[in-house]
Amino acid sequence: xxxxxxVLGLIAELDGASGYDLLKMFEISLANVWPATQxxxxxxxxxxxxxxxxxxxxxxxRGRREYSITDAGRAELHRWLVxxxxxxPMRDETLLRVFLLGTVTPQEAQEYMRAQAARLDDALDxxxxxxxxxxxxxxxxxxxxxxxxxxxxxxxxxxxxxxEWARTEMRTFDESVR
Amino acid sequence: xxxxxxVLGLIAELDGASGYDLLKMFEISLANVWPATQxxxxxxxxxxxxxxxxxxxxxxxRGRREYSITDAGRAELHRWLVxxxxxxPMRDETLLRVFLLGTVTPQEAQEYMRAQAARLDDALDxxxxxxxxxxxxxxxxxxxxxxxxxxxxxxxxxxxxxxEWARTEMRTFDESVR
DNA sequence: CATCCCATGTAAAAAGTTACATGATTGG
DNA sequence: CCAATCATGTAACTTTTTACATGGGATG
Numbered sequence: 001x002x003x004x005x006x007v008l009g010l011i012a013e014l015d016g017a018s019g020y021d022l023l024k025m026f027e028i029s030l031a032n033v034w035p036a037t038q039x040x041x042x043x044x045x046x047x048x049x050x051x052x053x054x055x056x057x058x059x060x061x062r063g064r065r066e067y068s069i070t071d072a073g074r075a076e077l078h079r080w081l082v083x084x085x086x087x088x089p090m091r092d093e094t095l096l097r098v099f100l101l102g103t104v105t106p107q108e109a110q111e112y113m114r115a116q117a118a119r120l121d122d123a124l125d126x127x128x129x130x131x132x133x134x135x136x137x138x139x140x141x142x143x144x145x146x147x148x149x150x151x152x153x154x155x156x157x158x159x160x161x162x163x164e165w166a167r168t169e170m171r172t173f174d175e176s177v178r
Numbered sequence: 179x180x181x182x183x184x185v186l187g188l189i190a191e192l193d194g195a196s197g198y199d200l201l202k203m204f205e206i207s208l209a210n211v212w213p214a215t216q217x218x219x220x221x222x223x224x225x226x227x228x229x230x231x232x233x234x235x236x237x238x239x240r241g242r243r244e245y246s247i248t249d250a251g252r253a254e255l256h257r258w259l260v261x262x263x264x265x266x267p268m269r270d271e272t273l274l275r276v277f278l279l280g281t282v283t284p285q286e287a288q289e290y291m292r293a294q295a296a297r298l299d300d301a302l303d304x305x306x307x308x309x310x311x312x313x314x315x316x317x318x319x320x321x322x323x324x325x326x327x328x329x330x331x332x333x334x335x336x337x338x339x340x341x342e343w344a345r346t347e348m349r350t351f352d353e354s355v356r
Numbered sequence: 357c358a359t360c361c362c363a364t365g366t367a368a369a370a371a372g373t374t375a376c377a378t379g380a381t382t383g384g
Numbered sequence: 385c386c387a388a389t390c391a392t393g394t395a396a397c398t399t400t401t402t403a404c405a406t407g408g409g410a411t412g
Binding site: 241 | 379381
């Protein structure tokens with residue numbers, strides 16, 4: 001159900017946005033938070049309009065349709081944000097691989113861990129560049145967006161450190177096997 | 179496609195496991211890594227058997243069917259682990275909420291952040307208890323499982339710290355608005 | 357006037373969730 | 385013998401992904 005609130009929330013913050021505008025937001029700002037495809041987005045816009053949570057303006061220039069949140073929509077968004085318990089069915093493919101790393105040779109496992117740490121190091125660099133490139137405004141989206149970027153930075157740094165730590169731990173496994 | 183390899187990998191490590199045995203593994207060890215329901219699991223076992231990646235033994239005591247990995251299955255698991263690039267379409271509902279926190283009052287936002295930090299503190303305590311309760315064996319699954327637990331611990335600690343940091347950051351937003 | 361970007365929509369498939377359904381064996 | 389646990393299977397639904405399809409408007 002979160003997609004629904006992601007869309008509703010974006011419309012609340014970006015009044016008068018079109019499906020296309022929202023799609024760009026999903027691609028840029030929400031890419032690492034709550035990705036959504038064009039297909040999902042337009043479908044959800046239809047459902048939100050049917051439910052009376054958003055209003056669709058008449059078609060503009062290229063069939064463009066601008067949306068704005070209704071009072072009912074604002075109330076529903078608010079309810080979700082403050083009342084509904086977040087649930088966390090987090091799936092982590094990288095961790096799954098680590099969990100199964102006992103099925104390959106120690107050399108391959110080491111190499112895997114090393115490559116992951118390196119990949120995360122690169123990601124940290126990219127994030128630093130991004131942070132300097134983007135000119136952060138003072139609107140809500142930018143301010144909260146910056147907090148989310150910092151979250152990403154800490155998350156990646158933590159993962160990198162863990163991969164390096166775990167790699168040395170795994171070396172002690174190999175020794176005990178020998 | 180990862181579910182397929184989660185199942186295949188578990189069978190590789192726990193030779194002769196039944197669907198039921200695997201389900202317990204998903205509930206206990208993989209709950210926070212790659213959750214799967216009974217429904218998904220039995221379906222996947224059928225597909226893996228059809229694809230020749232696992233062998234199903236004849237029915238035992240209570241209709242129990244024991245699975246073991248085939249050479250083709252082991253090769254396919256290996257290929258996935260070392261050759262296929264992991265992809266990370268991570269969705270984070272909590273982060274999505276933070277992203278949209280500009281739509282509620284500063285007081286409500288503060289309370290949300292505070293509650294999240296507290297929740298993560300509790301989770302850290304639970305994890306410490308779990309770590310002391312479980313008696314870790316020396317098999318692959320236990321050793322790698324411990325690495326994954328440590329990942330969880332670091333991840334939760336990082337999140338807690340971030341929530342506390344972000345909460346104070348958000349207070350400066352409110353001041354500039356006033 | 358062609359190419360890029362704006363702009364929307366739908367169909368089909370894969371993945372994941374929830375619920376229902378059934379029966380055997382073991383331990384107290 | 386009764387309850388808990390072992391054990392499997394399927395149906396219906398929701399969510400997510402991938403692909404196809406179409407056309408208008410701006411810019412060089």
